[in-house]
Amino acid sequence: MAFEKYDFTPITQSIHQALIENVSPLLTTIIEWTIIGVLYLLFIAVFGLFLVYAERKVCAAFQQRLGPMRVGPWGLLQTIADFIKLLMKELITPKSVDKFLYNLAPFIVIIVPFLTISVIPFAPGLQSLDFDIGIFFVTAVSSVGVIGVLLAGWASNNKYSLIGGMRSGAQIVSYELSVGMSLITMVILAGTMQVSEIVELQRGGWFLFKGHIPALIAFTVFVIAGTAETNRGPFDLAEAESELTAGFHTEYSGIKFAFFFLAEYINLFIVAAMATIVFLGGWMPFHFGDWAAFNNVMDFIPGLVWFFLKVFGIIFLIMWFKWTFPRLRIDQILTLEWKYLLPINLFNILLMATMVLLGWHW
Amino acid sequence: MAEFSEKYIITDEIKADEYLVNIGPQHPSTHGVLRLLTRLEGEIVHNVEPHIGYIHSGIEKMTEALSYPQIVHLTDRMDYLSAHMNNEAVCLCVENALQVEVPERVKYIRTIFDELQRLASHQLWWCASGMDLGALTAFFYGLRDREDILDIFEETCGARLTLNYSVPGGVMFDIHPNFQKSVKAFITKFRKKLPEYDKLLTDNIIFQNRTKGVGVLSKEDAIAFGVTGPTGRASGFSCDVRKHHPYSAYPYIKFDEKLGTDGDSFMRWKVRMDEMWESMNIIEQLIDNIPEGDFAVKMKGVIKLPEGEFYQRVESARGEFGVYIVSDGKKNPYRVKFRSPGFSNLFTINHIAKGWKIADLVAIMATFDLVIPDIDR
Amino acid sequence: MKRGREIVGIVGKRKPDSVCKTSQRFDRMVNKKNKVKGNKDIGLSVTSRNKEVNLAQSETNQAMTNEQLIEQLTSANPDAVVKQGSQYPEITVAHDKLHAFMQNIKSDSSLAFDYLVCETGVDYPEFIQVVYHLESTSHRHFMVVKANTENRETATLDTVSDIWPTAEFHECEIYDLLGIRFNNHPNLRRYFLDDTWGHPLRKDFHDDIHVVER
Amino acid sequence: MKSFFNYIAEIFSGVWTLLTGMKVTAKYFFTPWKNVTQQYPENRDTLVMYDRFRGEVIMPHNENNEHKCTGCGLCENACPNGSIEIISKSIVNEEGKKKRIIDQHIYHLGMCTFCNLCVRACPSDAIVMGQKFEHAHWDRSTFTKVLNQPGSKIMEGIKE
Structure with a gap:
């Protein structure tokens, strides 16, 4: 197919080939690690900044405002200026905090997206780790982040932070379940946990359309639970600013605060990316039945562009939630999970399994 | 005063699994510098003790050195969201004391301004409590529509917030030639916007779950605690001064007093939303019928009240606002007391927030519509 | 703790354009649900006070004129x-009989002054006066009760906070600004000012640091 | 069974209310030309204040550097904050009579609450409210202004 020409495999292969011919295998591995690390670091920094800008613009548009307009054309450099400000700010460590845990928490929080992002295929051949248990890895690793939030809440020696941390703990632990369940639903359909293979299986059609009703339900549940897991409104109880001022990161300043901030947006990206991969066919272009002319045009758009288009679509949806709805109360959040999402999910898994068994999917 | 100091901080001993949280003086949901000393167990509120006085400006003391027109301008600064009602209260009190009958035109203008001010205040309340409940977009929609009212104010009075439009004997200026046109344009526009408010929050299932049944204030408690305004009416306490002790042009018009039954946060919300519709109805009844005439009667250069005590109640956006003037016949009052609705309303918060979660405390505070300068005076 | 989500319905009369369909649908649905459960106290409750100003008076048996009111009070x-x-109508009560008097006018069904509108103090050269503005929510009477302290130095009065809870907070304010001690008050503390301040609404209050006098 | 249908109905009606809310915000998102933000310092040229706007107290002078202030002091009395001070001086006019005229009409902008009482009190309409509202300044002393321009005279025909 036409979009095969955007495959990144030849590039990565040639770099690997060039290295292995010239230096020792150990050095090759080290250099490759470094390149990947730097690339991800750059991606996270740039994409995080961009997402912050995008959020400010999107929320401004929802609220009939213009958003940042002063720094750079249309305020494009605003987040960079903010980032520089955060870098230069004094790192305040309050007197009676648990210093070790207080300093550790932001790092745990920022490490998680780094780990998770490694299994995400951005485009054909552009993926650093291709486990055969990729989905499992994502669900396992992403729940580590809550430890950072809990540590931050506990170590800050601040009651607001503690409440925020505890809320976040209860919330994320609950919603892990729904995220996992809805992913399992799709794993049943796919028959594999390998991320690249899941994307490959959607060549003939996205899972959202292939699995029709149960996939749609799973997608809805995944988006809701994903929003909750990233601590974003209407589930932003952990940092509910009208109740807890800033929740678990009240006492953090400067770059440590930036870590929390950045991690939130990268987690947002990861949720959107997982939804894209599992439900919307990852980097696969949109095909409409047997309409060859349309499909060929779609094939000319590179996989990377498709991937990010879908990711931004879901990020926009999640932002739309945040800027429309009021915040839930902690018991209502748990009610939503245990009384609504979980039963629906369990039922949905059953439905999906039946469907796959009987071959009712497309 | 030392014997009272030990009671100053904590009224009861803290139990083993309780902890104290200071909500305020600088907290996003207190809308000012109110400090709520809250005893929590986990997230459950056990006791709330309001501490006020952070922006006490001593207006009652200041008035003792000012003449009556000058007092009027100070009342803008108390409940800045119902500035015109406060102005009107002082003016009515002075006029009653002097037995001055103001022209019909003044009464109509004042009533229209009252209702516009009530609309502006309720809009700010709507958007700010939306923000308290986490719906930030509501904040901007409310401010956007409030802007139109403030423009109308600015066109006629020259100020947006601290109007100082009523003066003893009338109003400061005649209405602007565009006034009627712009008010009508605003009402046409706002009638379309209010259902949008409902769609965005009132109907929203998350919002309803957050507010329904939360913070119930019974009718008996509302009366006993002197809770007035939309907050009291949501509990079924018929306390509308406009109905029971009509002043200005209120006797001439037909309007409903919106009474709730449940007294929960949702009812308080609903009563205020309904009052906005009612305010628009009132304005529409008056705006075309403003009689011709003077916009003020000629008062003496130095206004001296006869000896005696005078009390005037008006319905401000937050409840019953009262002015109590004790005059000794000089040009300055002997003593002025402002009965502010917020002061009485605030102190029920311990009574009704007990046993609810900290997020509900925010919802209750939001629906109480507190303005801190009104409480502190 | 009761966590019931009773449905409340629509208050007052709304214009048709204000009726929100989704809300009604939701209400109807939950109403139905609650009926199944057998909750009787639920339903749309539309109340609105209408045109007559004197509705409250017609509800109750009779309304006294101010003269009758004064007569009844003075005879007692x-x-x-x-x-x-x-x-x-204005009545001044001796400070030692204040509490009993207040209790009486609250509990007497023909008076029923259940709403303390305003409580404040005025500083006079010989005494400090506490002024109570009272209203009856059933009869719609309005009355002013005054009580003078014995002197200005040891100004004390009985609290009425056990009769009207709102008085508790107004009395704190009066204590803060005028320095009247209220006997039996549950939690008399200063609301606005620091302990180092005097009582600024007293006429002899002078503060060279904080107060600029013209 | 009925409770199960209620459960389902609750979910759908709940989601429906959420979608109505999202429709409202979406309406504004997709009509960005209706945005209400004003880019303030940039739109200074087109910014028109309402004619009654109370920005500061000014004393209009005509082309002959004449004003209408007689120095009667009514505005000083009317001001609640003491932001107006009138310093008058005695001169001998052409007829040889002693006459008090205004020397300096001092206006403390920093103390002014823009209540319009001074303008209302003025019998000869000498002072009016100006439209300027950008009063922020580095130095507090600039807030004390002398309203009558140097060398200005009182206009002819203004009654004492």
Whole structure:
């Protein structure tokens, strides 16, 4: 197919080939690690900044405002200026905090997206780790982040932070379940946990359309639970600013605060990316039945562009939630999970399994 | 005063699994510098003790050195969201004391301004409590529509917030030639916007779950605690001064007093939303019928009240606002007391927030519509 | 703790354009649900006070005129001083009989002053006066009760916070600004000012640091 | 069974209310030309204040550097904050009579609450409310202004 020409495999292969011919295998591995690390670091920094800008613009548009307009054309450099400000700010460590845990928490929080992002295929051949248990890895690793939030809440020696941390703990632990369940639903359909293979299986059609009703339900549940897991409104109880001022990161300043901030947006990206991969066919272009002319045009758009288009679509949806709805109360959040999402999910898994068994999917 | 100091901080001993949280003086949901000393167990509120006085400006003391027109301008600064009602209260009190009958035109203008001010205040309340409940977009929609009212104010009075439009004997200026046109344009526009408010929050299932049944204030408690305004009416306490002790042009018009039954946060919300519709109805009844005439009667250069005590109640956006003037016949009052609705309303918060979660405390505070300068005076 | 989500319905009369369909649908649905459960106290409750200003009076048996009111009060309390020609019926009670008097006018069904509108103090050269503005929510009477302290130095009065809870907070304010101690008050503390301040609404209050006098 | 249907109905009606809310915000998102933000310092040229706007107290002078202030002091009395001070001086006019005229009409902008009482009190309409509202300044002393321009005279025909 036409979009095969955007495959990144030849590039990565040639770099690997060039290295292995010239230096020792150990050095090759080290250099490759470094390149990947730097690339991800750059991606996270740039994409995080961009997402912050995008959020400010999107929320401004929802609220009939213009958003940042002063720094750079249309305020494009605003987040960079903010980032520089955060870098230069004094790192305040309050007197009676648990210093070790207080300093550790932001790092745990920022490490998680780094780990998770490694299994995400951005485009054909552009993926650093291709486990055969990729989905499992994502669900396992992403729940580590809550430890950072809990540590931050506990170590800050601040009651607001503690409440925020505890809320976040209860919330994320609950919603892990729904995220996992809805992913399992799709794993049943796919028959594999390998991320690249899941994307490959959607060549003939996205899972959202292939699995029709149960996939749609799973997608809805995944988006809701994903929003909750990233601590974003209407589930932003952990940092509910009208109740807890800033929740678990009240006492953090400067770059440590930036870590929390950045991690939130990268987690947002990861949720959107997982939804894209599992439900919307990852980097696969949109095909409409047997309409060859349309499909060929779609094939000319590179996989990377498709991937990010879908990711931004879901990020926009999640932002739309945040800027429309009021915040839930902690018991209502748990009610939503245990009384609504979980039963629906369990039922949905059953439905999906039946469907796959009987071959009712497309 | 030392014997009272030990009671100053904590009224009861803290139990083993309780902890104290200071909500305020600088907290996003207190809308000012109110400090709520809250005893929590986990997230459950056990006791709330309001501490006020952070922006006490001593207006009652200041008035003792000012003449009556000058007092009027100070009342803008108390409940800045119902500035015109406060102005009107002082003016009515002075006029009653002097037995001055103001022209019909003044009464109509004042009533229209009252209702516009009530609309502006309720809009700010709507958007700010939306923000308290986490719906930030509501904040901007409310401010956007409030802007139109403030423009109308600015066109006629020259100020947006601290109007100082009523003066003893009338109003400061005649209405602007565009006034009627712009008010009508605003009402046409706002009638379309209010259902949008409902769609965005009132109907929203998350919002309803957050507010329904939360913070119930019974009718008996509302009366006993002197809770007035939309907050009291949501509990079924018929306390509308406009109905029971009509002043200005209120006797001439037909309007409903919106009474709730449940007294929960949702009812308080609903009563205020309904009052906005009612305010628009009132304005529409008056705006075309403003009689011709003077916009003020000629008062003496130095206004001296006869000896005696005078009390005037008006319905401000937050409840019953009262002015109590004790005059000794000089040009300055002997003593002025402002009965502010917020002061009485605030102190029920311990009574009704007990046993609810900290997020509900925010919802209750939001629906109480507190303005801190009104409480502190 | 009761966490019931009773449905409340629509208050007052709304214009048709204000009726929100989704809300009604939701209400109807939950109503149905609650009926199944057998909750009787649920339903749309539309109340609105209509045109008559005197609705409250027609609900109750009779409304007294101000003269009748004064007459009834003075017959029960012969030593109370009635001021003539004032804006509202006004009665001055001796400070030692204040609490009993207040209890009586609250509990007497023909008076039923259940709403303490305003409580404040005025500093006079010989005494400090506490002024109570009272209203009856059933009869819609309005009355002013006054009580003088014995002197200005040891100004004390009985609290009425056990009769009207709102008085508790107004009395704190009066204590803060005028320095009247209220006996039996549950939690008399200063609301606005620091302990180092005097009582600024007293006429002899002077503060060279904080107060600029012209 | 009925409770199960209620459960389902609750979910759908709940989601429906959420979608109505999202429709409202979406309406504004997709009509960005209706945005209400004003880019303030940039739109200074087109910014028109309402004619009654109370920005500061000014004393209009005509082309002959004449004003209408007689120095009667009514505005000083009317001001609640003491932001107006009138310093008058005695001169001998052409007829040889002693006459008090205004020397300096001092206006403390920093103390002014823009209540319009001074303008109302003025019998000869000498002072009016100006439209300027950008009063922020580095130095507090600039807030004390002398309203009558140097060398200005009182206009002819203004009654004492």
